[in-house]
Amino acid sequence: MKAVVMNGIGDTDVMEVVDRPEPAATPGHVLVEIAMAGVNFMDIGVRQGMAWTETPNPKVLGVEGAGRVLAIGEGVSEFAIGDRVAWVYAPGSYAERISIPATSLVKVPEFIDDRTAASLMMQGLTASHFATDFHPIQPGDTALVHAAAGGVGLLLTQIIRLRGGRVIGRVSSDDKVAIAKQAGAEAVIVDTEGEFADEVLRLTDGRGVEVVYDGSGPKTFKGSLDALRRSGTLCWYGPVLGGPGPLDIISLPKSIRIGYAVFSDHIHTPELLRARTRQLFDWIENGSLKVSIGGIYPLAQAAQAHADIASRATTGKLLLIP
CATH class of the missing domain: 3.90.180.10 (Medium-chain alcohol dehydrogenases, catalytic domain)
Structure with a gap:
């Protein structure tokens, strides 16, 4: 064969x-x-x-x-x-x-x-794990979804909406905006440099989001922290693009929670x-x-x-x- x-x-x-x-x-x-x-x-x-x-x-x-x-x-x-x-x-x-x-x-x-x-299978179960188990979306939650036009991002956006959440998507080019919005993203940020946090805060009236789903590698890590509300959750995934490096847990801001989500824990x-x-x-x-x-x-x-x-x-x- x-x-x-x-x-x-x-x-x-x-x-x-x-x-x-x-x-x-x-x-x-x-x-x-x-x-x-x-x-x-x-x-x-x-x-x-x-x-x-x-x-x-x-x-x-x-x-x-x-x-x-x-x-x-x-x-x-x-x-x-x-x-x-x-x-x-x-x-x-x-x-x-x-x-x-x-x-x-x-x-x-x-x-x-x-x-x-x-x-x-893989992307659907991954998205399901993120939004129903790792950080179960509650009605009224706002989530930032990185790579919102990718396979996981499109499914994750839809599941968040199914659970009553709101989605701010981040994409890498203008031609992906319509695709992310069609899946249910209420707002879409175009960014390739990891400079998106200020726009997230503007879209949330300075409050920040309840959860960030970030599989975009180390470039977006700091921005994802900055985009969170107090006691928000950073769901980190996707090791191929690399991790954020050593973390000083005492320096983490706003009582946030950070975790590495692995879909096999869901199944x-x-x-x-x-x-x-x-x-x-x-x-x-x-x-x-x-x-x-x-x-x-x-x-x-x-x-x-x-x-x-x-x-x-x-x-x-x-x-x-x-």
Whole structure:
């Protein structure tokens, strides 16, 4: 079968499409034919040596996708051949087929197509964790959402609005403003230099926001602190762009709280994975949540997809078709 591997740590030139042995449905696993694979910043982190370092190269990239069950391993009873399924963390998803632990799979309802399912898993569960668990949005809360036109940002904005919150979005260019507003951002700030806090304070009559969701790297860290109200929360995520460096906790202003949000804490059991995913599917079905797909690439162009998402020029979700 065809798969995209990384032959070493580095830029996109370490990625290669190769022939790999066919996987098998081993005990506790399900063999899946992949219809769509999601592209995530996490994949770039793996390629750059920030994760999976215990697995030798060459290794297959990707952790997310949607497809159809081809075979069932011993001990698996909750899935059948032909079932449509999706997953959020199964290393090796940039491929034509994959053997996945049954505990990592969810069934996909007929009203959800493969593109939507593959787009929703990691970014949807991440956004859900941020707005319903890490800092549960309350009616009347105002949130600052960085990268508001990206895959996580667009879903996060919609979930915040579903919970009665208000969103101030930050984007990197004028052409992303309309996309962020369409998702529900009440105001959108265009900024590439990390100089947005004064505008946030103006939009909140000097009060600041209840929560900042910041996955934009160290450049925005100080501005995010300055944009918070007293006792506000900074939700920090996305290690690929780097952390803020050492912190002197005594110097933190305004009794704020800072935390690093990891979506796997939201879905640390198969039951939670399926419950949280079912909520996302329900929102899709009733029209409360919409997925924005920013680009679909053949598997052979996975390196280009990595370059495009890293450029920050894309909006919405990027997908690969094996």
